Amino acid sequence: MNPWLMSAVMVVAWSVFALQMMIKIGALKKMAPESRMDQIPRRIGLLFKIGIGQEKLVGRSRERMPGIMHALIFWGAMLIGIREVTLMGEGFVHGFQEYLPLLGSNYLSGFLFIYLYNIAELVVLLMILVALYRRFVPRPDRLDLNWEGVYVLLFIAGIMLTDLLFDAARFNLIDEWQYSLHQFEHPIYGQERSWAPVASALAGLLVGLGETSNSFFYHFGFWGHIATMLVFVNILINTKQFHEITALPNVFLGSLDYPHARQKWIDLEDEKAWEEGKIGINSLEQLTWKQGLDLYSCTECGRCYDVCPTYVTGKPLTQKWVNQSLLRHLREEEGNIYRTGTTSGEKSLVGDVIHPETLWACTTCRACEDACPVSIEHVPRILGMRQGQTMMEEAYPPEISSAYKGLERNFNPWGVGFDQRADWAAELEIPLMSETSAEDIDVLMWTGCAGSFDSRNQKVARATAELMKKAGVRFAILGSEEKCTGDLARRSGNEMLFQMLASENVETLNGYGVKKIVTQCPHCLNALKNEYPDLGGNYEVLHHSQFLKKLREEEKLPQGKNDRNVTYHDPCYLGRYNQEYDSPREIINESASSVTEMQRHRNESFCCGAGGARMWMEENLGTRINEERVRQAEETGADTLATGCPFCMTMLSDGIAASGNSEKLETRDVAELMLESIKT
Template identity: 70%
Template sequence: MNPWLMTLVMLVAWGVFALQITVKLGALTKMAPENRLNEISRRIGRLFKIGFGQHKLIGRSRERGSGIMHAFIFWGALLVGVRELTLMGEGFVSGFQEFLPLLGSDSWLGFAYISVYNVGEVVVLTMILVALYRRLVSKTARLDLNWEGIYVLLFIGMIMLTDLLFDAARLNLIEHYEQQLHFFESTVYGSEWEWAPFTVLLASVLNGLGEGANAFFYHFSYWGHVASMLIFVNLLIHTKQFHEMTALPNVFFGSLDYPHSIPPLADLEDESAWEEGRIGVSKLEHLTWKQGLDLFSCTECGRCHDVCPTFVTDKPLTLKRFNQSLLQHLRNEESTLFRTGSTSEDKTLVGEIIRPETLWACTTCRACEEVCPVSIEHVPRILGLRQNQTMMEEAYPPEMASTFKGLERNFNPWGIGFDQRADWAEGLNIPLMADAKSETEGQPPEIDVLMWVGCAGSFDSRNQKIARATATLYQKAGVKFAILGSEEKCTGDLARRSGNEMLFQMLAGENVETLNNYKIKKIVTACPHCLNSIKNEYPQLGGEYEVFHHSQFIAKLVDEGRLPVGSNLKDTITYHDPCYLGRYNKEYEAPRNLLKHAAGEPMREMKRHGSESFCCGAGGARMWMEETIGTRINENRTEEAIRTGASTVATGCPFCMTMISDGIAAKGKSESMQAKDVAELVLEAVEAV
């Protein structure tokens, strides 16, 4: 080859690349700071599992075929990365691979490497044909048909094909290569090319063309490969394929605490932030650098489309489009952002880049994040935008005005007098924490757990029945428990999810003060939203407690023999996984184990269940907003439950209970189907023993 030409090509190509990548990465450094370098060992573990192991692609039951296809393309690309070192080195020194440690012809690893990359290139070519078929022929709905995606696949195919052609032509040009060159010689393993079956096959095809043709293919394929690779590297920076460079870092820098908790997102004590409108996110530079990296890392695979309850029911929010809109804005502004630290135009993200109805459609269910192969964190970004809209612009859905007022005045979204919070417990003889403390003369009350009732259990007539059933189970098991009564306030979950961080911190701070005053250590609640807030977000405000969902606590009582449960229910049951219990807190088995104890026959699982469950539509404060666009999310979910043929839809969330019950009524199935909480079904089974 020509080392001088190779030097010139490399300097030009990598010089242009360095200029481009400096602007992009420099723009990220001008965005809001965020610490993502803690617990390096855990991050490395994530990188190997999700990044190199492609866990989110091949670990899902749905679309596993396409996931495996992409995983092979990814693994093949990693092999090509190593292969490129040897090929680029060939431009300077013939037989460059021999000089690399462990990859020479006298090493078993060198033989294995040749075999794997040879087979890998053919596998990648095959997967590219499959990918082209999915785009051009079968036209998979979640995939956009555009030339960018096509030419990226063609470029990758060209890189693979020219490499195979180069090796095949080189093989034909070396006469008696095993004797003449050490590079192709081994006394232990035989010719290294015996380990490259596809190269040998292609060489046999080219062999009949003569030495001149093979010499042409040798030089043409080499420089064609180098040109394709270097052009591709410089072009992909401006395409969605930039994720090939950012995806692995994005996985590595993923939050280790999220989804269990989200950061406050706004510094409410910073007066300058209020004056400058930096509460929440209104402009590009208000996003954190990790959120900017998220945008660069989006593969536009559309997996978030398939699982998003808003997209499935024809709402305006499509997270792929959401990302694309912000990414295009970032691309337009990255140079200015890098130079000046701010965007050139006074463009607000909501209203000019993102439509308000798009922002407020999200239920924060995290189904999108569960399936994202590069671990993009969508929900915190959406909440940051909502914070600015709510606290700075007062531009929230009009229905939320009365909800906020109810939370501010009576500490519940209905606005019912807080003095009525314990009325549901009338006749059950449940002690109040205040009374229990007075009996112990100021010492911590002698109780096993605090029963956190939540707003729905306290004020909603249907969910009051669940609270009574839960309390009855505790009493039957001999649990020493108490409630806060009128001292309990909304945890603030819906305030935080609707962007009212100030209201969340007020409610949460008062609850933490009350709980700490009673020296509470263990809390049980029937509401996954309360569970998530108290367990995972209250520690930000000084509240450290051991918190359980009631299904977890009841399951423990059953296992200890304190609640005799017989399999004597007549119900045929399907179970709906609440998002904030499942995807947020990874609890899928406790409710199911209880239902297996109580049911007379096996459960009938819905197709979308467990980590792939479908949202009921109530999360993200959507419970308190009107749903006027598209079909109703809860009805979509209810239709799936109806298809199981079950007579009872069990759940473990008061909001899910409301949404599923409404869905059953809307579908005219109230006579043949009912929604029940796990605790209600267990109580029926206990009382039937």
């Protein structure tokens, strides 16, 4: 080979690459700061599990075969990445591989590496053919029909083919020249043919062409490979294939708060932030550097399509579209951010880049994050933009105004007088915290707004209280002192209202010395357990299904069976947010005569449509999400649709009414099913 030519090629190619990377990294450094270097051992574990192990591609029941296809390409590319090092070194030093630890002919691992990368190249080529077939023939909706995806696959195929051609021609020349070109100095070259079955088979096809042709293929294979690889590296940096560089770092730097929705804390007393318009996310540079890295890491695989309740029901949202729109904007502005720390200001983030309908369609169910193979955090970014719109622009869906007024005046979104919050318990003789003390109770029952004011969910609160009484649990409620946790305010971007409500609740709870809380609402659970610690509220918080299951395990509640055929809907804020899938199911399995799972269940459950404050917004586009979920429940043939969330209960009950199937399917909370089974 020619070391001078190799030096020139490498200097030019890697200089261009470094310049592009400098701009991108520089832009990320100018974005909002964020700490992501804690708990290194845990991060390494996630890197191997999700990143290198490709868990979210091969471990999910939905679209497993395409996931395996991609995983094989990825694992093959990792092996071939080591091969690239040996080939680039070959351009400078003949027999470079011989000098590398564990890869020379003195090591069995050296020959094993030759075998593995040779097989990997064949596997990658076969998987590329499968990928091209899927892209053009069945083509799922989640795959865009564009030439970028095609030429990326062709570039990868070119890298594989040129390397195989180089090896095949080299094997023939070795046989022809009998090491005349100093091959004897590097014994690995005399033995590797038997360890490279694919290149050896190709050599058999080329051997009859003679020395001249094989010499041409030898040089063409090598320099063609180097050129294809270096051009590809410089092209991919501005395509979706940039994820080949950023995906593993993005997984390593992923949020360790996940699956908890612990939204980034905003200091609302920072006058400078208000003056500079930096409350929430109002411009691209106000993303954190990790959120910017998320954009660069999107593979555009579209796995968020299939799981997104808004996209499935015809709304103008899928996180892939959001990522693509923000990434295009970032590529346009990365130079400005790198040089000045700000964008040009020519486009508004919400309005020009992201349509308001798209922003407000999100239910914050986090199905997209659960499905994302590279750990992109979509929901915090959506909520950050909502914060900017709500607090800086006062631009939010008008119908949510009444909920805000209700929260401000009566501390609940319905606007019912706060003095009526304990009316649901009037006949149950439940003590108020103001009438007892923390030492005299085992647990505080946090009823939540729906359990306090909504007639359907009041039944759930009564069932829960009755079960706790039967078990001999000493408990109390706050009554009129309880206020909305502020979940809907935070999820709709009204951080000021959230912090006001949360601070007052923490003051009340801490004032009474409350340590343990049980609630029937997963949204309250998530706020109390995961978000209130930011305000000094540290409590043991349990969902009522967890608490009731524990009471049954302690034999404080009897077992019984009803005659219901039940299917269970996993609430997003109980399941994906707090990883509780088993407690409700154990109660249902012990209480119902039969249980049938919906196709979308557990972490792949389909949202009811109420999360992200959508409960308080109109749903005018496409199919209603709750009606789609009810349709999925009807497919099971169950007569009872169970859940463990008051918002899900409302949405599913409305969906059943809209379907006209109320006589065949009814809703029940897990507590109601348990109480029924005991009374049966």
